[in-house]
Structures are given as structure tokens and as C-alpha cells.
Amino acid sequence: MPNKKQAAHIDELAELARAEGLDDYTSEHRVGEDNIKTLGLDVHNPVFLISGSTIVLVVVFALALPGLAADVFGQWRVALTTQLDWFFMAVANLVLLFCLFLVLSPLGAVRLGGPDARPRYGYASWIAMLFAAGIGIGIMFYGVLEPMTHALTPPLSATGVTGAERRGLAMAATIYHWAFHPWAVYSLVGLSLAFFSFNKGLPLVMRSALYPVFGERIWGWPGHVVDVLAVFATLFGLATSLGFGAEQAAGGIAYLFGIPNANWLRVAVISLITFLALGSVLRGLDGGIKLLSELNMGAAAVLGVFVLALGPTWDILSGLVQYSGAYLRYLPELSNWVGREDDYYMHNWTTFYWAWWIAFSPFVGMFIARISSGRTVREFIVAALLAPSAIFILWMTIFGETAMNQYFLEGWQGVAKTVREFEPELSLFVFLERFPLTLLTSALGVLLVLVFFVTSMDSGSLIVDTMTAGGKIETPVGQRIFWCIFLGLLGVALMLGGGLNSLQALALASAFPFSLVMLLMMVSLYRGLRAERLLLAVAEAESEAEAELAVEGG
Amino acid sequence: MYSRIGVPVDLAHTDTLEKAIESAAVLARAFAAPIELVAVTSPSPSEVARDPHAFGEKLAAYAAELSRRHGVRFTAHARVCDDPTVALDRTLFEAFHELGVDLLVVASHVPGVREYVFSSNAGWLASHTDLSVLVVR
Numbered sequence: 001m002p003n004k005k006q007a008a009h010i011d012e013l014a015e016l017a018r019a020e021g022l023d024d025y026t027s028e029h030r031v032g033e034d035n036i037k038t039l040g041l042d043v044h045n046p047v048f049l050i051s052g053s054t055i056v057l058v059v060v061f062a063l064a065l066p067g068l069a070a071d072v073f074g075q076w077r078v079a080l081t082t083q084l085d086w087f088f089m090a091v092a093n094l095v096l097l098f099c100l101f102l103v104l105s106p107l108g109a110v111r112l113g114g115p116d117a118r119p120r121y122g123y124a125s126w127i128a129m130l131f132a133a134g135i136g137i138g139i140m141f142y143g144v145l146e147p148m149t150h151a152l153t154p155p156l157s158a159t160g161v162t163g164a165e166r167r168g169l170a171m172a173a174t175i176y177h178w179a180f181h182p183w184a185v186y187s188l189v190g191l192s193l194a195f196f197s198f199n200k201g202l203p204l205v206m207r208s209a210l211y212p213v214f215g216e217r218i219w220g221w222p223g224h225v226v227d228v229l230a231v232f233a234t235l236f237g238l239a240t241s242l243g244f245g246a247e248q249a250a251g252g253i254a255y256l257f258g259i260p261n262a263n264w265l266r267v268a269v270i271s272l273i274t275f276l277a278l279g280s281v282l283r284g285l286d287g288g289i290k291l292l293s294e295l296n297m298g299a300a301a302v303l304g305v306f307v308l309a310l311g312p313t314w315d316i317l318s319g320l321v322q323y324s325g326a327y328l329r330y331l332p333e334l335s336n337w338v339g340r341e342d343d344y345y346m347h348n349w350t351t352f353y354w355a356w357w358i359a360f361s362p363f364v365g366m367f368i369a370r371i372s373s374g375r376t377v378r379e380f381i382v383a384a385l386l387a388p389s390a391i392f393i394l395w396m397t398i399f400g401e402t403a404m405n406q407y408f409l410e411g412w413q414g415v416a417k418t419v420r421e422f423e424p425e426l427s428l429f430v431f432l433e434r435f436p437l438t439l440l441t442s443a444l445g446v447l448l449v450l451v452f453f454v455t456s457m458d459s460g461s462l463i464v465d466t467m468t469a470g471g472k473i474e475t476p477v478g479q480r481i482f483w484c485i486f487l488g489l490l491g492v493a494l495m496l497g498g499g500l501n502s503l504q505a506l507a508l509a510s511a512f513p514f515s516l517v518m519l520l521m522m523v524s525l526y527r528g529l530r531a532e533r534l535l536l537a538v539a540e541a542e543s544e545a546e547a548e549l550a551v552e553g554g
Numbered sequence: 555m556y557s558r559i560g561v562p563v564d565l566a567h568t569d570t571l572e573k574a575i576e577s578a579a580v581l582a583r584a585f586a587a588p589i590e591l592v593a594v595t596s597p598s599p600s601e602v603a604r605d606p607h608a609f610g611e612k613l614a615a616y617a618a619e620l621s622r623r624h625g626v627r628f629t630a631h632a633r634v635c636d637d638p639t640v641a642l643d644r645t646l647f648e649a650f651h652e653l654g655v656d657l658l659v660v661a662s663h664v665p666g667v668r669e670y671v672f673s674s675n676a677g678w679l680a681s682h683t684d685l686s687v688l689v690v691r
Contacts, residue, residue, distance in 0.1 A: 032601040113597060114605070120597065120636060198597060201604025284640025371636070373597040462637075473596040474638045 003548075009541050024535060025196070025212055025528050029219050031203040032472045040478060044470035047224055051231035051468060058506065059490060062499035069502040077505035081351040084512060086337045088354040091515045093335050096184040098522050099381050102191075107529040108378030112191075113198040115536065119374035125290055127387045129371055132293035133459040134186060134364040134388070135357070137241070137452040138178060139300065139395045140445065141248065145427040146174045147400025148407065148419045155345035156333055167404050168326035171319070174396050175327040176334045177349065179389035182357040187384045188518060189365025191377060192525045198373045199532060203471025206230040206362050210517065212524040226517060229510055230362035231467050235487065236507035237359050238460045242453065242491035243500040246270045248425030249449045255429055256442050267492055273450060274488030277457035281480050285371075285462070292455045299448050303441065304398055310435055311402040319401045324393060355511035358518065366463050377529065403431055410434075457487055556585045556686070560655035562646050562679075563593040565602045565612060574661035574690040579624035581659065581688075588627045591617050592649045594635050594642055606634045643678040650685065658687045 036045045043049075062069040102108050111117055121129070150170035154161055158169055192209035202208035207223030214222050246269040247261075253269070254261035280288030308316055340346050372380055406412045414430040432441045461484040468483075469475045494500045561578050563571060582589050595602065595609040603609035610632040617630035631653065635645040650658060658679055680687040 026604075030601055031599045114607070116607075117597075120634075197599060198605065201599045201608075204598045282640065285637035286641060288640075370598070471599070472601065473598055474600060474642075477639050480639065 048468040063497040073502040073505035113373035117374040128293040143399035171323035172326040172330040178392040190368030193369035205471040233510035234363040239490035240504040251425035358511040556657040578659040
């Protein structure tokens with residue numbers, strides 16, 4: 001028997017656990033329990049059928065009646081970014097604060113996968129993957145474009161601001177969108193999924209993250225709705241980015257080689273991306289996604305160092321410090337929606353980004369979850385918030401500072417022109433014209449865009465397959481191939497038939513229900529982690545008591 | 555002739571492994587060789603077990619039961635693989651290689667959804683490894 005003091009400690013912990021209505025949040029539900037296995041498929045019923053058929057119907061609608069679809073979905077987009085601006089901004093702020101709270105609280109010590117689990121990927125590969133599968137592609141299109149845009153039209157109605165202050169504000173406004181906030185959103189979803197899956201044995205699907213709120217009902221309709229929405233957001237989000245991305249990549253290629261940016265070129269780009277993604281799908285997580293992500297990081301680093309070395313190196317380095325400071329200084333103003341007059345920046349940039357990040361969160365979150373067992377909550381959040389944010393700040397400063405120098409100091413209008421005419425696909429290439437070896441660096445740029453898309457498509461197929469298979473990891477490889485080709489076809493159909501904008505609006509619209517899910521997720525995760533920590537404390541106290549007893553007895 | 559026999563196991567479909575297990579047991583007795591059972595799981599929950607630890611326990615229990623039933627020593631080796639859909643073959647091969655197995659007895663044509671995995675699996679192991687492979691149908 002444990003001694004009196006130890007017994008009292010154990011009782012005290014157990015009493016505390018009971019008083020808090022502690023549940024260990026394990027379920028009898030088994031992975032794949034609701035799956036149907038037929039025709040060589042292994043898919044969740046009804047998530048697969050509902051999401052698959054609805055997606056086809058919506059796409060047919062968008063292609064058959066493009067005008068009506070654009071009207072209907074277009075309105076949603078406007079309503080979402082103008083009416084719900086406060087809501088998205090509040091949710092994003094809250095999620096970031098919640099993540100910081102977890103880092104500082106003792107709950108941060110909980111290890112994903114249990115106390116004995118060890119990370120399966122080193123930091124370098126882990127960061128490369130979470131960057132490349134997520135929003136890494138953004139560095140290619142917005143690294144030059146966004147700082148220049150805000151430098152030309154400053155946010156916060158600060159039109160009178162000039163010189164270094166104006167540059168600082170432009171960089172702060174850019175960093176605000178790409179660092180910390182989006183990664184907090186992804187961290188929350190990733191953490192919730194990883195915790196309830198690796199620690200609690202629940203299937204790796206979105207609904208599991210809400211188990212503490214809904215209990216066993218989550219295996220019924222409330223859960224089906226959440227999972228179907230997750231599939232929608234992921235597929236529409238990926239298909240429209242693929243469509244837009246192909247248009248932009250084709251634009252870049254056309255510009256570089258002086259050929260017309262015709263439909264055949266765009267279809268060729270999507271086909272190439274799909275074909276490469278299929279190859280990567282067949283090589284799996286380690287042989288495909290991990291390898292491509294590392295390749296991407298390497299190639300991006302080469303381009304970044306090239307611009308850093310041949311550009312205004314000193315300005316960039318001192319800019320890093322100044323702009324990080326500017327970010328912190330402007331953060332309270334930028335993240336506050338009350339009394340703002342710069343509607344254009346707040347709605348078309350901030351709210352749009354927030355909705356987009358949230359719509360992508362099931363995809364990116366689930367992917368991060370899959371590669372994160374063995375890390376503690378604290379390690380997870382610190383790395384997922386800091387590393388990608390640092391990369392973005394570095395990249396945006398290198399490219400933004402150089403572009404602003406080109407405009408303000410050298411008086412060169414090239415990049416500013418692509419901003420005024422909103423041609424994000426050309427900003428980078430026009431920017432690179434001011435450097436030697438233009439053709440080589442531009443080709444590297446095109447290659448990077450393509451590989452980023454291949455990685456996103458591959459990880460997207462992986463995730464959609466898991467989502468529609470009830471969280472099952474060991475599914476027939478054919479299913480992943482199906483989703484990859486489906487995504488490619490969706491991209492081509494929407495691009496040729498029109499409807500990319502409508503479908504993108506639809507993906508954005510899913511951000512609203514997901515922000516609600518995210519609010520519940522914070523409650524769930526908090527409850528789950530608190531319970532886990534108490535259960536671990538009880539187990540630890542018991543084993544210590546036993547060990548002491550064994551020493552005394554021996 | 556053979557000193558160590560390996561058998562890949564799919565814990566979700568043990569009923570379809572009977573014949574392969576029996577063949578392995580006969581061979582094991584003939585060559586006085588132990589049998590190494592290898593099964594692969596992912597870090598996240600599967601239909602077999604809620605975590606890799608529980609999976610390992612299930613496999614160990616299965617091996618113990620087989621040892622009792624066949625009177626030959628079956629040892630369990632659970633391996634964790636991040637993407638079993640694609641990397642199952644390679645994970646199995648690495649495990650058998652590390653264990654110093656020189657004969658594989660592989661069940662093929664497990665009916666149902668993973669049929670293709672195991673059929674291609676036996677094929678992959680036969681064509682990509684230098685081990686002797688007995689494919690049991």
C-alpha cells in the first residue's frame with residue numbers, strides 16, 4: 001500500500017478530477033466502423049457519398065449557369081468579407097491568444113501520442129512539410145506584390161505617412177497577414193486533431209476534435225456535417241487555387257518565353273502538376289511529400305540568398321529588425337476592427353485572408369497533425385508559430401525591401417505597374433529583371449511555383465482521402481489517385497468553363513461555419529488537455545508510490 | 555536450409571492467414587527455425603487498435619496464441635509506418651532484413667479491400683528482395 005501521504009495525494013487528484021466532471025474522452029467507436037467496403041473502395045458512409053455527389057452537382061451548376069452561380073456565390077463573398085469582418089478578426093485574435101496561453105500554461109507539457117511517444121520527423125523536415133503543404137506558395141506570389149501594394153496605398157488610412165515610416169507600415173501590414181495569425185489557426189486545428197487522435201484513440205477526422213462537446217453524438221449527423229464541410233472547403237479551396245495558380249504560372253511562363261497565355265498552356269500546366277502529383281502520391285508521405293517539401297525549401301533558399309546578396313543587403317538586414325518592430329507596433333491597430341476607415345485594406349486583404357486561412361485549416365491542420373505525433377503541445381505550438389513566421393518575415397523583407405528600393409530609390413516602375421494592374425503572376429518575374437541571370441532565376445521561380453502546387457495537391461489528396469474514409473490511414477492507394485485526378489479535373493473544368501471565382505467564394509463561405517467549429521474546438525481542446533494532465537498526474541503519483549513501496553519491500 | 559522464417563501479418567484479417575501460418579509452422583518444425591511475425595501500423599488509430607502500443611499488445615497476444623496452438627515459437631514485431639498505404643512493402647522488408655529472416659511465407663489474395671495490397675505485397679517482396687518467398691494461396 002502507498003503510505004498515507006501518497007494515498008492522500010492520489011485521492012486528492014482523483015477527487016479534483018471527479019469535481020471537474022472529468023471524462024477521459026475515450027470512445028468505443030472504432031476507426032472505419034461506418035465505412036463501406038465495395039468495389040475496392042474503403043470509404044465513410046455517408047461522408048464520401050454526400051461530399052462527392054454535392055461537389056459534382058455544384059460544379060455542374062457553376063458550369064451550366066455561370067452567371068447565376070457568380071451572382072449567388074459572389075454575394076456570399078461580399079457579405080462574408082464586409083459583414084463578418086469583425087467576427088473573423090475576433091476569432092483569429094482569440095485563437096492566437098489561446099495558443100499563447102497553451103504555451104505558457106502547464107497544459108503545454110502534454111505530449112502528443114502519450115508520454116513515451118517520440119517525434120517521427122526532425123524539425124527541418126517537419127517545418128519544410130508544414131510550410132510547403134500549407135501556404136508556402138504565397139511567398140511566390142505575394143513576396144513582391146503585397147509589400148509594394150501597401151507601400152503604394154498605405155493601410156490604416158495613413159496616406160500622409162512617408163519615407164521609412166511608410167515602408168515600415170507596408171511591411172507590418174504584410175507580415176500581419178502571413179506570420180503568427182494564420183499559423184495559430186493551423187496550430188489549433190492540428191493540435192486538436194493530433195491530441196484526440198494520438199492520445200485519445202479517436203479517428204483522424206475533424207469531428208473527433210469536437211468529441212468533448214458533443215460526446216457520442218459526434219459519430220452521427222453533427223459529425224457528418226463537420227466532415228462534409230471539411231471536404232468541401234479542402235477540395236474547393238485546392239481546386240480554385242490550382243485553377244488560379246495555373247493561370248498565374250502560365251502567365252509567368254508566357255511572359256518569360258514571349259508566348260501567348262492561351263488556354264492550352266494553362267491546361268498543360270494543370271496536367272503537368274497533376275501528373276507530377278500522381279507520381280508523388282505513389283511514393284507516399286516520406287518518398288513524395290517530404291522529399292518535395294525539402295527540395296522546395298532548398299530551392300527557395302537559393303532564390304532568397306541570391307536576392308539578398310545581390311540586392312540591398314544592408315537595408316534588408318536592418319529592415320528585418322525594423323520591420324519586426326513595426327509589426328509589433330502596428331499589430332494592435334491592424335488587428336482591431338473598431339473605428340477603422342480603411343475598409344478596402346481591412347475587407348479585401350485582412351478579412352479575405354482570414355477567411356481563406358480558416359477555410360484551409362481542415363486541410364493544413366490535418367496534415368500537420370499527421371506528422372506531429374511525439375511532440376509536446378508546447379514544442380508543437382512554438383515551432384509551428386515561430387518557424388514559418390520567421391521564414392515569412394525573412395522572405396517578405398528580402399523581396400519587399402528590394403522591391404520598395406527599386407521603386408522609391410531607383411524610381412523603377414516595373415513592379416508598381418504589376419500592382420496597379422493586379423498581375424501577381426508577373427510581379428516576381430518583373431522584379432527579377434533587375435537582377436543578372438534573369439532567365440535562370442525566373443525559371444527557378446516557375447519551378448518553385450510548380451513544385452509547391454505538386455506538394456499541395458499530393459498532401460491534399462492524402463487528406464481528402466483520410467477525411468472521406470472515416471479517418472482511416474490504410475486505405476487503398478487507388479482512392480488517393482482518384483482524389484488527385486478529381487482535383488486536377490475540377491481545376492481544368494472550372495478554369496475553362498468559368499466559375500473559379502464562384503467556387504472560391506464557396507470555399508470562403510465555409511470559413512464561417514469553421515470559425516464556429518474553431519470556437520468549440522478551443523473549449524474541447526482545453527477540456528481534453530486538462531483531463532489528460534490530471535490523469536497523467538494520478539498515474540504518476542500511483543507509480544511513484546508503487547516504486548517506493550517496492551524499494552521498501554525489497 | 556532456413557534458419558529464420560518471416561510471416562507478414564494483417565491483424566485486421568487474421569482469419570485469412572491460417573493457411574500461411576500452418577505452412578510456416580510445418581517449415582519451422584522441419585528446419586527447427588523460429589518464426590518472426592511482422593505487422594505494420596500507423597501512429598494514428600486504425601480499425602485494429604487505438605494506438606501503436608495497443609497494436610503491439612494485440613500482435614503479441616496473437617503470436618502467443620499461435621505458439622501455443624502450433625508448438626513452434628512465434629515472435630511478434632510491430633512496426634510503425636507513417637504512410638502504410640504506400641510504404642507497407644518497404645517497412646516489412648526492412649523489418650525482415652533487420653531480423654535476419656531468410657525465408658518468407660506470405661499469404662496472398664486476402665479477400666476484401668486490401669487484396670491488392672497483399673497480392674502486390676507478396677510480388678514486391680519476391681521481386682525486390684533477395685529472400686526466398688513462399689506465396690501461399
